Amino acid sequence: MKLMKLFKPRPARLVQSLLVICCTLLPWSATAVNQSKLSPDLFSSKTSRDIVESLLVKSLMQIAEGNTVQAMDTVNELIRTTPNFKLAHLIRGDLLSAKARTFGSNNTSLISSTTDEVQGLREEARTRINHYFSDDNERLVPDLSVQMDAEQQHLILVDTVKSRLFVYKKSDAGLQHTADYYITIGKNGADKSFEGDKRTPVGLYFSRKKLSTPLSDFYGEGAYPLNYPNELDVYNNKTGSGIWLHGTPKDTYSRPPRASDGCVVLSNPDLKKLQPVLEAGNIPVIISDSIQWTGNSSKPSKIAEIEPLNQALENWRADWVSQNTSAYLSNYSKDFFYSEGKLREWSEHKHRVQAGKPKITVKISKVSMFSYPTRTHDAKKVTANNDQIVVVNFEQYYASPTLENKMRKRQYWKQENNQWKIIYEGAA
Amino acid sequence: MRIHKILRKKFVAPLLFAVLFAASPVFADELKDIAAMAEQGQQEQALKRIDAYLNANPKDAQGLFTKGIILAESGKRDEAIATFNDLTKTYPNLPEPYNNLAVLYADSGKYDLAKKSLETAIKTHPSYATAHENLGDIYARMASEAYDKALKLDNKNSRAQSKLSLIKDLFSNDGKTRVAANNATPTRPIRKAEPVAPTAATTPSVTSKAIPPLKKPVEAVVDNTANVESSVNAAVDAWAAAWSSQSVENYLASYADDFSPAKGQSLSAWKNLRRSRLSGPSKINLELSSRKVNVIDENNAKASFKQYYKADGGAISTFKTLVFKKTNGSWLITEEIASN
Numbered sequence: 001m002k003l004m005k006l007f008k009p010r011p012a013r014l015v016q017s018l019l020v021i022c023c024t025l026l027p028w029s030a031t032a033v034n035q036s037k038l039s040p041d042l043f044s045s046k047t048s049r050d051i052v053e054s055l056l057v058k059s060l061m062q063i064a065e066g067n068t069v070q071a072m073d074t075v076n077e078l079i080r081t082t083p084n085f086k087l088a089h090l091i092r093g094d095l096l097s098a099k100a101r102t103f104g105s106n107n108t109s110l111i112s113s114t115t116d117e118v119q120g121l122r123e124e125a126r127t128r129i130n131h132y133f134s135d136d137n138e139r140l141v142p143d144l145s146v147q148m149d150a151e152q153q154h155l156i157l158v159d160t161v162k163s164r165l166f167v168y169k170k171s172d173a174g175l176q177h178t179a180d181y182y183i184t185i186g187k188n189g190a191d192k193s194f195e196g197d198k199r200t201p202v203g204l205y206f207s208r209k210k211l212s213t214p215l216s217d218f219y220g221e222g223a224y225p226l227n228y229p230n231e232l233d234v235y236n237n238k239t240g241s242g243i244w245l246h247g248t249p250k251d252t253y254s255r256p257p258r259a260s261d262g263c264v265v266l267s268n269p270d271l272k273k274l275q276p277v278l279e280a281g282n283i284p285v286i287i288s289d290s291i292q293w294t295g296n297s298s299k300p301s302k303i304a305e306i307e308p309l310n311q312a313l314e315n316w317r318a319d320w321v322s323q324n325t326s327a328y329l330s331n332y333s334k335d336f337f338y339s340e341g342k343l344r345e346w347s348e349h350k351h352r353v354q355a356g357k358p359k360i361t362v363k364i365s366k367v368s369m370f371s372y373p374t375r376t377h378d379a380k381k382v383t384a385n386n387d388q389i390v391v392v393n394f395e396q397y398y399a400s401p402t403l404e405n406k407m408r409k410r411q412y413w414k415q416e417n418n419q420w421k422i423i424y425e426g427a428a
Numbered sequence: 429m430r431i432h433k434i435l436r437k438k439f440v441a442p443l444l445f446a447v448l449f450a451a452s453p454v455f456a457d458e459l460k461d462i463a464a465m466a467e468q469g470q471q472e473q474a475l476k477r478i479d480a481y482l483n484a485n486p487k488d489a490q491g492l493f494t495k496g497i498i499l500a501e502s503g504k505r506d507e508a509i510a511t512f513n514d515l516t517k518t519y520p521n522l523p524e525p526y527n528n529l530a531v532l533y534a535d536s537g538k539y540d541l542a543k544k545s546l547e548t549a550i551k552t553h554p555s556y557a558t559a560h561e562n563l564g565d566i567y568a569r570m571a572s573e574a575y576d577k578a579l580k581l582d583n584k585n586s587r588a589q590s591k592l593s594l595i596k597d598l599f600s601n602d603g604k605t606r607v608a609a610n611n612a613t614p615t616r617p618i619r620k621a622e623p624v625a626p627t628a629a630t631t632p633s634v635t636s637k638a639i640p641p642l643k644k645p646v647e648a649v650v651d652n653t654a655n656v657e658s659s660v661n662a663a664v665d666a667w668a669a670a671w672s673s674q675s676v677e678n679y680l681a682s683y684a685d686d687f688s689p690a691k692g693q694s695l696s697a698w699k700n701l702r703r704s705r706l707s708g709p710s711k712i713n714l715e716l717s718s719r720k721v722n723v724i725d726e727n728n729a730k731a732s733f734k735q736y737y738k739a740d741g742g743a744i745s746t747f748k749t750l751v752f753k754k755t756n757g758s759w760l761i762t763e764e765i766a767s768n
Contacts, residue, residue, distance in 0.1 A: 090575065093571045099567040101564075103560050104560070115579070118579065
């Protein structure tokens with residue numbers, strides 16, 4: 001009789017005995033069940049879903065429902081698909097432990113759920129589940145001011161809070177969500193400020209082409225460096241280097257949400273899928289810990305801001321051509337900085353070179369604009385309040401009686417009292 | 429020996445089944461003799477006699493069963509599996525051969541086969557407690573393996589190496605499943621991931637480190653007394669840790685190849701005895717106190733201590749001296765002297 005009882009464990013008891021992962025399950029299972037999301041189509045209808053993530057969530061849902069036999073089948077399938085997925089092995093371990101317990105074995109106490117490794121995997125489960133159950137990922141678009149030049153096709157957005165990398169494609173209607181991937185960021189989270197702080201920077205960066213030098217297995221599929229520290233970072237005395245987008249070692253499918261030294265880490269299969277986007281190089285990567293989302297993807301993003309900024313850019317060009325130095329300088333913020341100094345130096349230099357009012361030609365083309373994800377305390381150094389900053393890249397043709405050149409230029413524009421002003425200018 | 433011990437302890441059925449199946453009391457005595465012979469380490473002769481016995485009684489279940497145990501005991505796992513498999517075909521309703529098959533499969537890491545065997549045993553004998561215990565243990569082992577994969581894959585070389593030695597330890601020590609099955613005491617050192625709390629029962633108080641890397645800490649080249657002393661201390665810790673965690677191979681690796689057992693025992697007989705002594709009890713509690721290390725020179729040292737040992741029986745306190753010699757960079761035991 002006693003044995004028979006052991007053979008038919010009550011699901012509740014079984015779930016409770018899932019030592020390691022149950023803590024992950026408890027917070028969300030209740031809400032998930034209440035929203036009756038357990039219908040089978042959850043796992044089949046969304047064809048764009050990543051198979052690995054689908055199977056993972058499916059197995060956890062089955063555990064939450066007490067269907068441990070099915071959960072074991074699912075997790076076995078998951079491990080067959082992705083043998084190096086540690087989280088899957090952890091869940092399998094839990095299921096087997098629960099099973100062992102039904103036979104009176106108490107070996108499960110061997111695993112401590114408080115180690116960093118277990119905590120990390122638990123965080124990964126929680127992060128992936130949260131993402132899976134948020135319906136909005138494909139519908140929402142980030143509230144960003146974006147204008148791409150003719151050659152640019154993609155924008156990458158890294159949400160450090162969701163541990164997710166979103167890929168958007170340029171379309172007539174605005175930004176089109178094409179894919180998103182689970183990522184790992186720095187051990188200590190976002191907002192890098194100095195070397196060794198194990199944080200991922202917050203800002204707008206541009207990816208370089210895939211590193212061609214042979215890298216260790218640690219970087220997996222490859223590495224795409226970002227230009228951290230960028231001009232604004234340097235101005236804000238931020239230090240550190242070597243912030244890359246890279247893959248994972250062979251024996252590891254994915255790492256916990258916060259585990260890197262500051263890099264953004266993707267699974268190797270995901271990085272491979274991202275390769276067509278990244279291979280061109282110079283891909284804008286916005287990393288943010290406070291993304292604002294807007295509900296309607298059919299509207300172009302923040303066109304209202306882009307138009308005045310384009311106008312401001314044209315005014316700046318025209319003022320330059322006019323050689324009216326004070327008009328020209330009025331385009332610059334009092335907080336302006338550049339490689340040789342601040343507004344005062346810039347102003348002196350411009351007064352000098354424009355004194356003779358030579359006749360010049362300035363043409364700008366291939367203009368792109370991207371919102372800069374500022375943080376309140378960062379922005380302080382540049383501006384007293386948290387004004388919007390947009391990075392503008394363009395190709396500049398300049399001709400004067402003595403000089404003719406063509407260059408890629410980068411400016412940081414800031415909105416001050418509803419007027420766009422330049423806070424940085426330099427070669428890109 | 430190990431299998432015998434466990435089988436005797438755990439299988440109520442074989443006794444019963446000796447009565448039912450043995451052709452006559454004479455044959456039963458013959459089987460007893462053979463078993464005793466095997467237990468004394470004369471496995472080759474025992475095998476010859478059991479084969480002769482089986483020639484005369486080809487379908488004798490107890491005889492086949494005894495043969496299977498002797499084969500398993502002498503490390504002939506595949507032949508043992510074949511023997512028990514034959515038994516299950518001839519006597520499909522006997523649960524014990526399935527159980528032993530499961531033990532042998534589990535020892536070679538074939539958990540799925542082990543599981544199937546046990547499930548068959550349980551199907552025919554739903555209240556067969558040993559099979560239930562073993563099945564629970566197999567699930568626990570599979571769980572450990574899964575946890576291992578979950579928690580070790582991420583680590584770089586250091587962890588990867590200890591993981592390999594862990595596997596070697598697990599699969600080279602065929603006493604473990606039986607032992608664990610005996611009492612559901614974990615023998616898998618998952619505790620490596622979490623060195624202190626959960627395995628307090630099996631982790632010796634002398635060291636907070638878990639079993640392995642026996643070679644590494646001892647390997648460091650040293651040439652002054654203080655270093656010798658700390659290396660010898662580390663070797664004692666590793667020895668005690670291996671013993672109390674019932675990690676037979678690590679325990680035996682603490683001894684030099686030219687270790688001479690007390691009482692004129694041969695090294696192989698001593699090793700067999702130690703194997704069964706280590707894997708037999710459900711758990712071993714070992715505490716060392718009043719430790720002194722006497723450094724003789726840079727390659728020789730002695731460690732003396734009071735040893736408190738408690739396994740399934742009562743506690744035993746012993747004064748012990750281990751004589752260490754540094755061999756190929758490792759401090760290994762060449763002599764073990766005990767006094768009460």
